[in-house]
Amino acid sequence: MTNKYGDEMATKLSYYEDTYRFEDRAIINATGIDEIGHFILLDQTIFYPQGGGQPSDTGTVKANDILIPIHFVKSIDDEVRHYTEKDYSNCVGVEALCSINPEARIKHAKLHTSGHLISTVVEKLYPQLQAIKGHHFPDQCYVEFSSCSDYLDDFSLQLVQNELEKIIQQDCTTSNIEVSGAQLKELCPNLPYSIPSNKQMRVTRIGDFPYTPCGGTHVKSLKELEGLEITKHKIKGKSLKISYRI
Numbered sequence: 432m433t434n435k436y437g438d439e440m441a442t443k444l445s446y447y448e449d450t451y452r453f454e455d456r457a458i459i460n461a462t463g464i465d466e467i468g469h470f471i472l473l474d475q476t477i478f479y480p481q482g483g484g485q486p487s488d489t490g491t492v493k494a495n496d497i498l499i500p501i502h503f504v505k506s507i508d509d510e511v512r513h514y515t516e517k518d519y520s521n522c523v524g525v526e527a528l529c530s531i532n533p534e535a536r537i538k539h540a541k542l543h544t545s546g547h548l549i550s551t552v553v554e555k556l557y558p559q560l561q562a563i564k565g566h567h568f569p570d571q572c573y574v575e576f577s578s579c580s581d582y583l584d585d586f587s588l589q590l591v592q593n594e595l596e597k598i599i600q601q602d603c604t605t606s607n608i609e610v611s612g613a614q615l616k617e618l619c620p621n622l623p624y625s626i627p628s629n630k631q632m633r634v635t636r637i638g639d640f641p642y643t644p645c646g647g648t649h650v651k652s653l654k655e656l657e658g659l660e661i662t663k664h665k666i667k668g669k670s671l672k673i674s675y676r677i
């Protein structure tokens with residue numbers, strides 16, 4: 432199993448397969464402790480580890496009659512670490528029932544997918560703009576763009592909002608595929624950052640819009656993004672920041 436950069440992962444990333452899988456079984460492979468706290472490692476996980484501007488899932492891991500609350504998840508050194516309040520080394524080897532908070536998962540997937548949609552729409556309407564950063568935490572969501580031109584005078588927020596609503600009503604689906612580094616270069620020739628070219632990577636796209644590398648969770652249908660609203664935008668020099676909520 433590889434992450435979006437193609438690195439081998441000790442944990443199979445089951446959340447890649449289905450955003451709406453809120454429960455699954457997994458084996459507790461190990462426990463550990465780092466500067467964040469105690470953690471457990473699973474052979475596979477439906478818990479999204481915080482990253483890519485998206486918060487982690489929270490939930491529980493039930494090992495026989497022991498209920499382990501998971502308050503934070505992070506991918507470190509190719510391990511997905513599920514953080515716990517105390518040591519659970521007595522549970523190593525147990526096949527456990529993992530449950531994530533479904534409301535938070537869907538909320539995060541909606542906000543994250545909205546970031547993709549805003550990037551896609553803005554880049555289509557204004558080809559001189561390129562999305563360079565996204566943050567999708569509830570109540571803090573924004574996408575930042577960089578312009579290759581000095582002129583952002585023609586930018587119209589109303590035009591962006593209208594286009595967003597139009598595409599949401601078209602009800603496109605999102606799709607993910609794994610590609611080689613060479614395929615990635617073909618699919619995403621103008622990435623604003625570099626990615627190793629010798630590894631498999633996960634890319635995602637909305638409808639038949641261009642692909643972008645991403646390891647996050649996405650809603651299946653854009654209809655789920657009804658109510659998406661741009662709250663403000665700020666132009667500073669060659670950069671544009673668009674804030675939003677849903």
Ligand SMILES: [Zn+2]
Nearest residue numbers: 635645646647
């Ligand atoms: Zn994504």
